[in-house]
């Protein structure tokens with residue numbers, strides 16, 4: 343499902359208004375009335391004491407004025423007040439017209455001044471029409487006061503019109519302050535910034551309302567600025583074993599993960615690779631771990647790396663890289679996953695770099711392997727074409743030589759920067775995982791929940807993506823399909839149990855695959871009814 347930026351939405355509307363000759367007044371009317379219809383589906387079964395429609399200085403405020411009028415028509419006994427933040431004399435065109443209509447109808451309008459701050463009594467339905475896609479700078483002064491008052495309202499429901507005010511609808515940034523809505527009814531198309539963190543948390547449930555423009559009639563003119571991953575999109579790329587397939591033709595994965603202190607990382611990665619359809623999983627393991635591998639996952643084939651004769655504790659050494667490259671060829675591996683639980687010693691860093699440099703196949707670079715790349719980032723610039731990097735914000739910060747908090751502020755921009763720098767596919771993990779290609783394709787994942795914040799869940803993701811790669815999917819498609827399935831597994835599991843372990847995730851994965859295959863899953867965040 344296509345996502346759109348604020349700039350493109352405004353341009354597109356202008357263009358379609360011209361080509362279809364739909365007056366903008368009609369669009370605002372459609373927007374307001376269709377939003378009222380959605381509001382009726384969402385929140386009118388409760389008997390609200392009053393409705394507060396908070397209107398700002400632009401067209402988003404104009405939508406609010408139309409909403410107030412239609413609510414007033416449908417619920418004549420419900421007290422409705424319009425709170426206007428801004429000077430009514432400076433309202434323009436359609437907003438000015440709707441302001442006048444509301445005045446003439448006699449809907450109470452209260453102008454908001456800094457000296458008489460807003461407060462909402464419990465039981466208020468609040469419609470946030472302060473800012474939409476036209477927000478152009480950080481929210482300050484009276485607007486900040488209004489947003490704080492909305493967020494402090496008790497026993498109320500907050501419904502944001504188009505976007506929660508204070509959100510940058512292109513990048514998903516919080517512009518100083520933002521309304522924390524229970525529902526967001528977005529107009530025409532889903533704005534890209536709504537579905538990524540940190541903004542996603544401010545949107546509540548996202549609904550789509552139409553404004554009377556046939557956006558989908560001319561898909562060619564809607565720019566490619568990102569898409570939301572959907573079950574329909576990933577369905578053709580799910581694991582599928584052909585009638586004549588054998589374990590090699592299905593796909594062989596090489597896993598380079600785990601160490602004596604972090605065995606679980608390797609086990610989870612291997613398990614996830616099998617559960618997502620790989621024909622054979624090879625684990626490059628060390629002599630100390632080999633017996634454990636056999637008992638934990640009997641299906642795993644191990645390539646036992648040579649013993650370190652002179653050292654008490656086994657560790658990864660650069661010459662092990664040659665052994666792995668040899669095994670990749672011998673075993674006909676089609677992808678590699680490297681990183682989880684490898685440790686951060688200098689010898690493991692050299693080893694990791696050597697594997698990535700010499701490996702005959704490409705794949706997923708995660709965890710300790712990301713940190714090894716980060717230490718030598720200038721060397722790796724532009725050299726990771728075809729590889730998939732799966733950092734969380736901390737790892738991404740190290741890779742870009744920036745703080746994790748600056749990554750968190752604008753996750754899409756950071757992901758694009760990483761893909762550009764290393765020429766790689768980027769998977770920035772976290773709520774609303776982002777997948778970006780060096781060509782600028784941007785995919786946002788709607789699945790997943792905070793139960794995934796558990797040790798080892800990233801290792802499972804690495805195994806899934808590497809497995810899909812081995813099954814012949816392209817790197818971008820493997821990443822997109824992998825993050826969706828990983829998050830969906832957690833969402834489905836949550837219905838059965840509030841606690842998720844990474845090993846549950848690996849075991850439950852086939853169920854998520856089945857649910858998508860059988861078209862049994864609908865995205866919960868978008869209500870198209």
Ligand SMILES: NC(=O)C1=CN([C@@H]2O[C@H](COP(=O)(O)OP(=O)(O)OC[C@H]3O[C@@H](n4cnc5c(N)ncnc54)[C@H](O)[C@@H]3O)[C@@H](O)[C@H]2O)[C@@H](O)CC1
Nearest residue numbers: 355369370400401402473474475476477478479480481504
């Ligand atoms: N363009 C169209 O044809 C349609 C637009 N619609 C609505 O129009 C909205 C976009 O309208 P606008 O472009 O007028 O934008 P907004 O209504 O989001 O706000 C823009 C206004 O706010 C001011 N402003 C921006 N950031 C500010 C800040 N931080 N502090 C103080 N003032 C600030 C601007 O100077 C401008 O006056 C959409 O979100 C949607 O709700 C709908 O009515 C449907 C049709």
Ligand SMILES: Nc1ncnc2c1ncn2[C@@H]1O[C@H](COP(=O)(O)OP(=O)(O)O)[C@@H](O)[C@H]1O
Nearest residue numbers: 771772773790791792794795797798799800801
């Ligand atoms: N709050 C959250 N909401 C959704 N997904 C989350 C959340 N927290 C973590 N995740 C997901 O869980 C996984 C965690 O991976 P990672 O940080 O590498 O953990 P680990 O190294 O312990 O395996 C990622 O796929 C991430 O997207």
Ligand SMILES: [K+]
Nearest residue numbers: 470473505507
């Ligand atoms: K708004």
